[in-house]
Amino acid sequence: MAKIMRINMTDRTYTFEAVPEQYELLAGRGLTSTIIHDEVDPMCHPLGPKNKLILAPGIVTGTGAPTSSRISVGAKSPLTGGIKEANAGSGFPPSLVRMGIRAIIVEGQPEEKDTYWLVHLTWDGEAGEPKAEFLPADEYLGKDLYKVFPKLFKRFGKVNIAGIGAAGEFRYGNSGLVFDDTQGRPARYAGRGGLGAVMGSKGLKFIVLDSAGAPGAEFADKEVFDKGRKKLTEALMSHDITKPKGALNSYGTAVLINILNEAGGLPTRNFSSGRFEGAAKIAGEAIFEGNKERTGKELYNHACSPGCIIQCSNTWYNEDGTEMVSCQEYESIWALGANCGIDSLDVTGKLIRLCNAYGLDTIEMGTTMAVAMEGGLLEFGDGDKAIKLMRKVGKGTPVGRILGAGTATTAKVLGVTRAPVVKGQSMPAYEPRAVKGIGMVYATGTMGADHTQGYTIAPEILGVSGKVDQFDRDKADLARGFLEATAFIDSTGHCLFIAFAILDIASGFEGVVEECNGVLGTNWTMDDVGRIGKEILAKERAFNEGAGMTSKDDRMPEFMKTEKLPPHNVTWDIPDATLDAVWES
């Protein structure tokens, strides 16, 4: 039977407890948000002893379901002051499931300031449960994660790693949790919302998992599970976006750069325009063709985590054919590229690699850099200066610390009013004035400005799950529907990219529900998807309310209401009543 592991960082002890009955059907985001709602004081200081960091794989993680090696990380966010769930793909979550761990709850904090520990988890065959040891982590502090990960693999062998970089040690509002990818790089991130700082505040530097000898996932009804898995696999293998050598496997997410640019919704130079003249140079096609020139090969993308059949992660190569970074995603290229007026994949590649090395969320880093540009620390487009400033963030110089605190803080310090944030978290790569539905998700979602909590871009731009006019303003129902369905998918352990297939192919979505039934022994139908999503969102909203948030926090920044965004010359003109309608139902 799976257990919940509590790690107490005040006295460096740990316990395993049975999963309480009311949590039996919860995993992933459903579990992290429920535990935070139930156990964390919403008024607590996010970096104090009362906050808790929860890591939970999804319902079908580790079962052999396709594209399901994802983990949810939750806490009260130091960036938003509300509840946070961040999500990553890695070998770490299936290993956790193999060891029979449903969630890790990290509590307390060391009394001795600035002491850090590494928790090493192995399988105790005799006891039939995992065992943990707390090891000093001093030798890894402040160091480039690309240099530290090989040391950890050398020391501990074939393991999976979760941890923080210097950013978490500095308690940056912009600090994520890093996880290992399929090739051992420190490159997969539960990035948004400053959870790295929470982990750092608990004196926890790394969790190292050695699942050798561990039993594996459990099923209530393997036959039902296999039926569902087959239906989902068929959907993924047949849809143009998710299939082998399909859009994501060929061009990765960066293919969106040219699309959003055509649509006039690619935020450029700190959200001052919806089109970037250098877009074609940093798009997915440019990556494919640049790599072909530099390596002589047509490179298709790879899996970030075990069992993914979509395989959308790219690698960008230096001119000399050596690897520079894996990967350059749409969001990262946009944030550190178009939004900063930078049109070179070599520059964005270097900046992304530095974010990975220091433990930073690339989205928040890019929007911060753009605000720094508008605030006069450097010019838009100055890639060399951006790289220099990034190094200061990694070193924790005073300027570095300001930038590390994120976009809203940097804007405040520099007197920049054009801060593209909601609930303290910066907006990702879709201009809300030109794509109204995603704007509604940014404004009303529980996570702050976040595109993965409700990806309405699918129907608004990509023609997936129907076709909706990007400028249409009547989108409360659309936003709500996506927020609910996504909360469910975030609990399954599947990557959100399965949505491209399952929103178009109903049997695929049914397959996901059947997989869950096969693991949990439930009798869920498609009707339960919305219900489960609603329940999770209700807990998140309740927590946020307890933290002091009101409908006033479900609003967009003032400058977007008055400044017309080229090329369409549109403003943010959704009435407050429409925003509030998302939750009134």
Place this chain on the structure above:
Amino acid sequence: MITVQAKLFATLRQYKPGIGIGEPFSVDLPDGSTVRDLVRRLQLPEDQVKLMFINARAAELDHPLADGDEVGIFPPVGGG
């Protein structure tokens, strides 16, 4: 006769070799042509044409074209 500026992206680039990424190229069409006529002229398989933008506004295959229009065409794609 009208002249439009066409841009082909992602896997559709193979249908106009030698053109830079996002680089527009001129196509002459009879008056009253639609996006579908452009697609046929360029010999793009219709099932590979998913997203179309005319002067930054989303359009369907039946949309009429005017002289000077900029048309961006994408296959089915996704991202995050």
